[in-house]
Amino acid sequence: MKPRVAIFDFACCEGCQLQILNMEEELLELLSVIDPVEWREAMSDRSEDYDIAIVEGSITREQDADRLRAIRERAKVLIAIGACATLGGVNRLKNHFPMAEVQKIVYGDAAAMPHLATMPTRAIDEIVKVDYKVEGCPINAQELSRVIRALLAGSAPATPDYPLCVECKKGENPCRYDYGEICLGPLTRAGCNAWCPSNGFWCFGCRGLLDDANVEAAEKVMEQYGRTADELREKIILFNTPREPGE
Amino acid sequence: MPQKLIDQSSLGHWVAALIAEHKVYGVQAKADRFAFDALTEADDLRLDHDVTILPPKKYFHPPQEILLQFDREAMTFESVFHAEPFILLGVHPYDMAAISQLDKVFSMDHRDRHYLARREAATIVVCDVQTASPEVFAGCMGHATMEGQSGHDMLLTLLDDGRYLVDPVSAKGEALMGPLAHAPEADQAALQARKRVWDRNRRQLQKNKLKMKPSELPGLLAGSYDHPVWEERAELCYSCGSCNLVCPTCYCFDLRDELNWDLRTGRRLREWDGCMLRGFAAVAGGHNFRARRADRYRHRYFRKGKYTWEAYGEIACVGCGRCISACTANIANPVEVFNRLLEER
Ligand code: SF4
Ligand code: SF4
Numbered sequence: 001m002k003p004r005v006a007i008f009d010f011a012c013c014e015g016c017q018l019q020i021l022n023m024e025e026e027l028l029e030l031l032s033v034i035d036p037v038e039w040r041e042a043m044s045d046r047s048e049d050y051d052i053a054i055v056e057g058s059i060t061r062e063q064d065a066d067r068l069r070a071i072r073e074r075a076k077v078l079i080a081i082g083a084c085a086t087l088g089g090v091n092r093l094k095n096h097f098p099m100a101e102v103q104k105i106v107y108g109d110a111a112a113m114p115h116l117a118t119m120p121t122r123a124i125d126e127i128v129k130v131d132y133k134v135e136g137c138p139i140n141a142q143e144l145s146r147v148i149r150a151l152l153a154g155s156a157p158a159t160p161d162y163p164l165c166v167e168c169k170k171g172e173n174p175c176r177y178d179y180g181e182i183c184l185g186p187l188t189r190a191g192c193n194a195w196c197p198s199n200g201f202w203c204f205g206c207r208g209l210l211d212d213a214n215v216e217a218a219e220k221v222m223e224q225y226g227r228t229a230d231e232l233r234e235k236i237i238l239f240n241t242p243r244e245p246g247e
Numbered sequence: 248m249p250q251k252l253i254d255q256s257s258l259g260h261w262v263a264a265l266i267a268e269h270k271v272y273g274v275q276a277k278a279d280r281f282a283f284d285a286l287t288e289a290d291d292l293r294l295d296h297d298v299t300i301l302p303p304k305k306y307f308h309p310p311q312e313i314l315l316q317f318d319r320e321a322m323t324f325e326s327v328f329h330a331e332p333f334i335l336l337g338v339h340p341y342d343m344a345a346i347s348q349l350d351k352v353f354s355m356d357h358r359d360r361h362y363l364a365r366r367e368a369a370t371i372v373v374c375d376v377q378t379a380s381p382e383v384f385a386g387c388m389g390h391a392t393m394e395g396q397s398g399h400d401m402l403l404t405l406l407d408d409g410r411y412l413v414d415p416v417s418a419k420g421e422a423l424m425g426p427l428a429h430a431p432e433a434d435q436a437a438l439q440a441r442k443r444v445w446d447r448n449r450r451q452l453q454k455n456k457l458k459m460k461p462s463e464l465p466g467l468l469a470g471s472y473d474h475p476v477w478e479e480r481a482e483l484c485y486s487c488g489s490c491n492l493v494c495p496t497c498y499c500f501d502l503r504d505e506l507n508w509d510l511r512t513g514r515r516l517r518e519w520d521g522c523m524l525r526g527f528a529a530v531a532g533g534h535n536f537r538a539r540r541a542d543r544y545r546h547r548y549f550r551k552g553k554y555t556w557e558a559y560g561e562i563a564c565v566g567c568g569r570c571i572s573a574c575t576a577n578i579a580n581p582v583e584v585f586n587r588l589l590e591e592r
């Protein structure tokens with residue numbers, strides 16, 4: 001029997017789900033091995049009976065945290081997809097401000113309404129156990145497809161634990177630092193094939209900092225390029241605001 | 248074999264003729280740098296390049312390649328080989344020296360048929376350096392010219408009078424001559440002029456100056472295992488592997504399997520790896536033989552200057568200078584490290 005798969009979204013732009021829909025021919029291959037039972041962006045069915053839960057988005061309200069816990073309880077395997085789900089993503093920038101203030105800025109007079117109550121942004125694995133992560137903003141559908149195939153075959157999906165520079169070098173890109181830009185490649189988990197540097201942009205760090213990212217080194221290296229550690233930190237927080245404020 | 252003397256326009260016609268008949272890869276501009284790529288216009292060839300971002304090893308040992316296709320249920324596999332003939336135009340002598348090292352490595356012990364199939368399919372046209380790159384030190388490593396080196400099929404040298412000396416050195420090289428067979432033969436004066444280019448390149452390809460002979464490196468390193476330089480410099484190391492990946496003599500790789508959607512058939516991939524990456528020396532069970540940055544940082548220099556010498560008689564650095572420019576933290580200059588070890592011995 002094909003595994004039943006449900007796709008859920010929390011606070012995000014739903015661009016990662018869109019990446020799955022954009023898989024085109026591969027989508028049919030995916031559907032030949034899984035049985036989608038809930039997927040708001042693609043179908044109207046809903047179900048509480050599934051094996052694999054794919055979750056996008058970050059958690060910004062208590063009621064969403066509860067919903068996520070219920071999903072976790074039903075799913076045998078939970079895959080978090082996209083920077084919002086794996087890191088908290090851009091949404092996490094609000095954690096730099098008091099909650100009452102952001103609520104007021106965004107909702108104005110309506111801020112007091114109970115369903116608009118907000119809490120500091122959390123990544124999925126800060127609320128429940130996550131079995132696999134597919135990083136990126138947006139995700140690369142090829143990577144998700146590799147993870148699902150490995151999972152169905154019973155092997156552990158391999159995720160890179162080395163910096164983006166590896167893929168950037170393999171792609172024979174000139175380094176963004178040679179053009180006076182601050183690139184987060186040396187600190188960021190690879191896996192996107194150096195998408196941004198290959199198209200002439202610096203790396204924004206959307207796949208998350210490496211477990212052993214040498215941020216201290218990066219801060220010192222800025223000087224060699226006439227840039228400051230503060231400028232580097234400003235770039236880092238876009239996707240990688242630390243898990244606890246002030247950390 | 249007849250050495251010929253041709254002017255630049257005949258060179259252009261000759262390259263155009265090669266492109267018309269063969270698969271040709273040549274050095275071309277890439278943004279404000281240079282790279283080997285498929286050549287479709289003779290005018291795009293840049294024999295005046297200083298250095299390419301990646302060395303030509305990518306044509307023999309690609310960043311990623313499929314080694315075999317397998318079927319998990321039938322328990323069968325089929326090896327994949329790439330043997331389509333091609334011509335590489337514009338390889339610098341130091342890169343040729345590195346290819347010769349790879350030839351040795353990939354034929355040692357277990358012969359790597361994937362590498363060797365690509366290598367045999369290649370005709371390599373080396374071109375003497377016309378512009379020194381900012382960090383090159385091939386002149387210190389004995390690889391500024393092709394004198395005393397082999398492995399290539401043809402050598403092109405731009406002489407000071409603006410003409411090219413074309414020197415086919417193998418049957419494959421001679422087979423490329425085509426219309427050049429009717430060009431005038433290079434006389435003694437031309438050969439002398441080439442010698443002058445070589446002498447000059449030996450002097451000029453020393454933008455970094457190694458203060459010892461390469462053959463002294465194994466001995467120097469033997470006494471430098473506990474030198475403070477490793478810890479000091481590794482502090483700024485990102486463990487990004489750039490210095491490995493751009494190196495023409497680095498050949499380490501990793502293997503990975505990928506399944507098709509039938510979850511039965513798939514392919515085995517070989518991908519570049521590097522000893523500066525944290526996971527490189529990690530083994531099953533989670534142990535990492537070089538878990539610390541400084542351990543990895545030191546290992547790279549020992550590998551370049553000592554271990555490969557002991558394993559197959561080569562210093563695994565030809566002086567291309569690519570690692571120096573590729574290191575964002577500016578700590579990967581082997582000449583700086585080796586000179587310091589010498590001074591503080
Ligand atoms: S552009 Fe960024 S990712 Fe690429 S090599 Fe430079 S620092 Fe690394
Ligand atoms: S290129 Fe520089 S920062 Fe990167 S691994 Fe090599 S020495 Fe370390």
